[in-house]
Amino acid sequence: MNKITILIHCKDRSNIIASVTNFIAKEGGNIVYVDQHVDREQNIFFMRLESEFTKDSFSTDDFKESFKNTLVNGFDMKWRIYSSEVKPKMALFISKYDHCLYDLLGRYNSGELNLEIPFIVSNHLDLKPIADNFKIPFHHIPVTKDTKNDAENKQLELLEAHRIDFIVLARYMQIVSGKLISKYPNKIINIHHSFLPAFVGAKPYHSAYKRGVKIIGATSHYVTEELDAGPIIEQDVAHVSHTHSIQDLIAKGRDLEKIVLSNAVKLHANRKVMVYNNKTVIFS
Amino acid sequence: MNKITILIHCKDRSNIIASVTNFIAKEGGNIVYVDQHVDREQNIFFMRLESEFTKDSFSTDDFKESFKNTLVNGFDMKWRIYSSEVKPKMALFISKYDHCLYDLLGRYNSGELNLEIPFIVSNHLDLKPIADNFKIPFHHIPVTKDTKNDAENKQLELLEAHRIDFIVLARYMQIVSGKLISKYPNKIINIHHSFLPAFVGAKPYHSAYKRGVKIIGATSHYVTEELDAGPIIEQDVAHVSHTHSIQDLIAKGRDLEKIVLSNAVKLHANRKVMVYNNKTVIFS
Amino acid sequence: MNKITILIHCKDRSNIIASVTNFIAKEGGNIVYVDQHVDREQNIFFMRLESEFTKDSFSTDDFKESFKNTLVNGFDMKWRIYSSEVKPKMALFISKYDHCLYDLLGRYNSGELNLEIPFIVSNHLDLKPIADNFKIPFHHIPVTKDTKNDAENKQLELLEAHRIDFIVLARYMQIVSGKLISKYPNKIINIHHSFLPAFVGAKPYHSAYKRGVKIIGATSHYVTEELDAGPIIEQDVAHVSHTHSIQDLIAKGRDLEKIVLSNAVKLHANRKVMVYNNKTVIFS
Amino acid sequence: MNKITILIHCKDRSNIIASVTNFIAKEGGNIVYVDQHVDREQNIFFMRLESEFTKDSFSTDDFKESFKNTLVNGFDMKWRIYSSEVKPKMALFISKYDHCLYDLLGRYNSGELNLEIPFIVSNHLDLKPIADNFKIPFHHIPVTKDTKNDAENKQLELLEAHRIDFIVLARYMQIVSGKLISKYPNKIINIHHSFLPAFVGAKPYHSAYKRGVKIIGATSHYVTEELDAGPIIEQDVAHVSHTHSIQDLIAKGRDLEKIVLSNAVKLHANRKVMVYNNKTVIFS
Structure with a gap:
């Protein structure tokens, strides 16, 4: 039994x-999931399908070729087709905060995440013991003003050597350069510790405290050149009050960051996210 | 332009x-919405489609006939097809509480609800002035132990005379008999003031207070013969604490009841709910 | 039985x-509620007390005088003392949107709000029938660029003539001038239809749609000279997705606005809000 | 500087x-926190205070003695006084599920929990490696029908030897006997994977799936003799839909269980919970 996931968008x-459904039927597929969306403002059509093929001779590559010839040109589609047999490869970039790391590795260990983690990169050595505990290769690539370019080249080498599909910045605390972003467009997931677009940039909990908000949040988004302005994948919030100090906000926020980031990772890894116009369509 | 909504479920x-999509294309329809669900435990397939037809000669009745002959028998489908031109007719049953009534009529007035309200029935006269303000016919049908049967016959007469599609018990406070339920299966929507299945029956806020819960809720469900045990359409909750008296719970609960009931009404009126096995599939 | 509420803040x-508790005991009061907060960053102390006095000779004015002489100077307190017999007087400023108006008047009617509404002011006549239904005097004061100053003078006359305690802008859609703000400092409550500080200013739902956020919100705050930047009283949010159009966000937002504004009004009317440093302490 | 926390309840x-505040002032204490609650139905008064004492000669034992003589008898108080220097000792009882264990130990490691964990007990060996990683002594005490009594005696020995203050059942999956409960009244915290009182007992996610609820929950409560019926400390919920399988509910529930249990542990360890009448007062 072969199973594929198809993502399409077009005018x-x-x-x-x-x-599309007719084409799949003709190819011998049984559609087990279909969802679609039309952005009426932009007049764009989006579709996500999952289809099963029982014949032994099925080949994902042949299907892609046929799909391209039969449908893509006529509708001028942007499309991606994934075989369920291939798990996406995720690289984890971390720094000194351990809460998102523990959370993701705990879920990875328990089989909750449909992906592989070939390695972890950090600009500090502090969290190496956690990577070791979970038996995931850890690469220490320090980043300073002067070495930033070299560091990024080393990162790129690793990413390419392991054929990484997407990168997760689990509180990485470094601004990623345009070079890396352009090589992994809509494939670098960041967790920002505020409900964007409020409190862009550094120290959002301090800003939230100062502004006296009654709700704090966390936002997972794809990284683009503009800081904290990329397409939003997932957001969540928690109520706070005057009794919470900045430290309390940071502690409460950790729980939000963990859940929001892991949900975003799951949506991306399960090919449920489509990006256009700096926004996401989430087929969940 | 004609637009229809199709609901299907089958093995x-x-x-x-x-x-199905092929059939619609052959009939000249353009599918503008499709969603589907498979209950893997029960092996049941559900689908909801919206399709537009531009040809002048389109007739919903002809389409239904053709749909039935071509598809229904082969797949042994249960199906419903609605024209978007026909708004469902909703009867409102109320008693003495006004909050859900105000909320629904306010939304009705502002055009938020895609339905008609031919009349309101109440076993008390208290809320007649509100019905009058909103210019909706009000029928006072008192209910006592002795007159319960007669009262229900009068209700049934009204429902049939106005070809009512579904009934909303907006805190009606009377138990509806099996006769009415059997004539409107999965077409009577109730709002219960707890997160079912907790606190079935009378005075749930009193029970919630006594149990010391930290969350209260409201549940909108279809009425079945078993009390508060019908298919759940919508639920929501609010956090509470030891500082809340029973009166506070009742006040907080009112806001939940309003929102949960109006959401359930909107889902039902927009033909987004399918029922099976005492559960709902909500295509929202 | 007399009951008073005391609000204090000082270094x-x-x-x-x-x-303070000792003083109240000596005056013959029984403290039935006490809550306090210390802002450790600013080193400011806040307290809210409720105290009952059973002796017939009790006079709130005498108590205030004694309180002032005994405590206020020594601790350099800012303080307010309210008798529970006096309900605060609220003026409602509205424009063309009716949802917050219906919600507040429904709660007012049902006795949920501990306040009086001497009149409603609007720059349009559209909602006069609702005010009439609820039997609340309605003053039509049109506002144009040229008449803005005159209009505000008329508003001030009304506010003073009725000894209004606080003003609620229930989607009033006009920017209030510094003159009015300075006469009612931290006494003008606005509802803004976003989770501030995100989406300050006009058309926040349009901005939220464009940014592709997954959560929308509403914020009730005191009006200050800087637009949408006053002390936040209450916030709430709702999850949204790519399937929601701008119109859907507006409809969902209406429910948030109603609840957030009415909660803020209740907190203010029950003397549970203290303001300092452009933030609020909420003793709820 | 000495700091104590006082919990009181009485008629x-x-x-x-x-x-009380006067007494503390006379003893030279500065009250830095006070909160109180009156249950009007039961006519019971509750208070929580934190007070600082700067004089070198302060002794918590002397203060307790003086407090008892001066106040307790007159008001017939139930009272507890804790020095902030003494961290409560928590024993962790676990079985085979690791998510709550990872979550609690992660927070413990990061300094978020104000307590000590002298040991972990489990009826299985599966999670020993996690205890080892975090360097916490692990005791394997198997439980079978025949050995249940012996096992509990071993547990009691450990608890007493380490002067354990409270026990946390982090998905322990065994019913604790009356003997243990009576020795640790309102000191055994359980996490139940439903919003109690719905779905008491085994397999609540299966029951929730069958009932078709739109919200699932988790509840942390003190263990009493009646199953899942003890005083509720904390609850939280998550929205679900027809698309969620039982496995999805279990996965979503894990995130709820972690947060709800760790919040309950924090409230208990920070002496913020008072129990009476099978309910809790939470001074948070």
């Missing part, structure tokens, strides 16, 4: 759904 | 999605 | 709590 | 607050 017009 | 098997 | 130092 | 009557 909206008549008969896309019927054409 | 799961191959090619349902392709068959 | 933090030893023995404030004991001094 | 409500006049002058309790003033008497």
Whole structure:
């Protein structure tokens, strides 16, 4: 049994759904999931399908070729097709905060995440023991003003050597350069510790405390060149009051960051996110 | 332009999605919405589609006939097809509490609800002035132990005379008999003031206070013969603490009841709810 | 039985709590509620007490005088003392949106709000029928660029003539001038339809849609000269997704606005809010 | 600087607050926190105070003695006084599920929990490596029908030898006997994976799935003889839909269980919980 996931977006017009489902039926597939969305402002059509193929001779590559020839050109589609047999490879970039790391590795260990983690990169050695405990290769790549470029080249080498599909900045605390971003467009997931677009940049809990908000939040988004302005994948919030000090906000925020980041990672790894126009369509 | 909504459920098997979408394409329809669900435990397939037809000669009745002959028998489908031109007719049953009534009529007035309210029934006269303000016919049908049967017959007469599609018990405070339920299966929506299945029956806020829960809730469900045990459409909750008296719980609960009931009404009126096995599938 | 509420804030130092509670005991009061807070960053102490006095000869004015002489100077306190017999007077400023108006008047009618509403002011006539239904005097004061100053003078006349304690802008849609703000400092409550500080200013739901946020919010705050930057009283949020159009966000937002504004009004009317440093302490 | 926390409850009557605060002032203490609650139904008064003492000669034991002689008898108080220098000792009882264990130990490691964990007990060996990683002594005490009594005696020996203050059942999966409960009344914290009182007993996620609820929850409560019926400390919920399988509910529930249990542990360890009448007063 082969199973594939298809993601499509294109200009909206008549008969896309019927054409795609009909094509899959002709190829011998049984559609087990379909969801679609139309952005009426932009007139863009989005679709996500999962289809099963029982015939032994099925080949994902052949299907892709046929899909391209039959459908893609006619509808001028952007498309991606994934085999369920291939787990995406995720690189973890960390710094000194351990809460998102513990949370992701705990879920990874328990089989909750449908992905592989070939390695962890950090600019500090502090969290190496955790990587060791979970038996994940740890690469220490220090970053200073002067070595930033070299460091990034080393990171890129590692990413390419392991054929990494996407990168997760689990409170990495470093600004990633345009070079890395352009090589992994909409494939670098960050966790920002505020409900964006409020409190962009450094020390958002301090700003939230100063402003006297009654709700704090966390936001997971794809990294783009503009700081904390990329497409939002997931957000969550928690109520706070005047009784909470900045330290309390930071502690409460840790729980938000963990859940928001791991949810975003799951959505991405399960190919449920489509990006356009600096926004996301989430087929959950 | 004609627009129809199709709801289907049947035993799961191959090619349902392709068959249905293909049929609609052949009938000249453009599918603008499709969502589907498979209950893997029960092996049941559910689908909701919206399709637009631009040809002048389109007739919903003809389409239904063709749909039935082409698809229904082969897949042994349960199905419903609605024209978007026909708004469902909702009867409101109320008693003495006004909060859900104000909320629903306010939304009705502002055009938020896609339905008609031909009349309101109450066993008391207290809320007649509100019905009058909103210019909705009000029928006073008192209910006592002795007159319960007669009262229900009068209700049934009204419901049939106005070809009511579904009934909303907006804190009606009377137990509806099996006769009414059997005539409107999965078409009577109740709001219960607890997060079911906790605190079934009378005075749930008193029970919640006594148990010392830290969360209260409200549940909107279809009425079945078993009290407060019908298929759940919508639930929501609010945090409470030891500082809240029973009166505070009741006041907080009112806000929950309003929102939960109006959401359930909107889901039902927009044909987004399917019922099976005493549960709901909500295509929202 | 007389009951008073005391609000105090001053520089933090030893023995404030004991001094105040001791003073009340000596005056024959029984403290039935006490809560306090210390802002450790600013070193400010806040306290809220409720005390009952059973002796017939009790006079709130005498108590205030005695309180002032005995405590206020020594601790350099800012203080307010309210008799529970006096309900605060609230003026409602509205424009064309009716949802917050319906919500507040529904709660007012049902006895949920501990306040009086002597009149409603609007720059449009659209909502006069609602005020009439609820039998609240309605004053139509149109506002144009040229008449803005005159309009505000008329508003001030009304506010003073009715000895209004605080003003609620229930989606008033006009920027209030510094003259009005300075006469009612921390006594003008606004509802802003975003989770501040995100999306300050006009059309926040449009901005939220454009940014692709997964959570929308509403914020009730005191009005200060800087737009949407006053002390926050209450906030709440709702989850949204790519399926929600701007119109959907506006509809969902209405429910948030109603609840957030009415909660803020209740907190203020029950003398549970203290303001300092552009933030609030909420003794709820 | 010495700091103590005082918890009091007694029949409500006049002058309790003033008497207590006055007493503390006379003993040379500066009250830095006070909160109180009156259960009007039961006529019971509750208070929590924190007070600092700067004089070198301060002794918590002397203060307790003086407190008892001066106040306790007159008001017939139940009372507890804790020195902030003494961290409570918590024993962790676990079985095979690791998520609550990882969560608690992660927080313990990061200094978020104000307590000590002298040892972990489990009826299985599966999670020993985690205890080892965090360098916490692990005691394997198997439990079978026949050995249950012996096992409990071993547990009691350990608890007494380490002068354990409270026990946390972090998904321990065994019913604790009346003997243990009576030795640690309101000192055994359990996490139940439903929003109690819904779905008492085994397999609540299966029951929630079957009932078709739209919200699942988790509840942390003190263990009493009646199963899942003890005083509730903390609850939280998450929205679910028809798309969630039982496995999805279990996964979503794990995140709830972790947060709810760790919050309950923090409230208990910080002496913020008072129990009466099978309910809790939480001074948070």
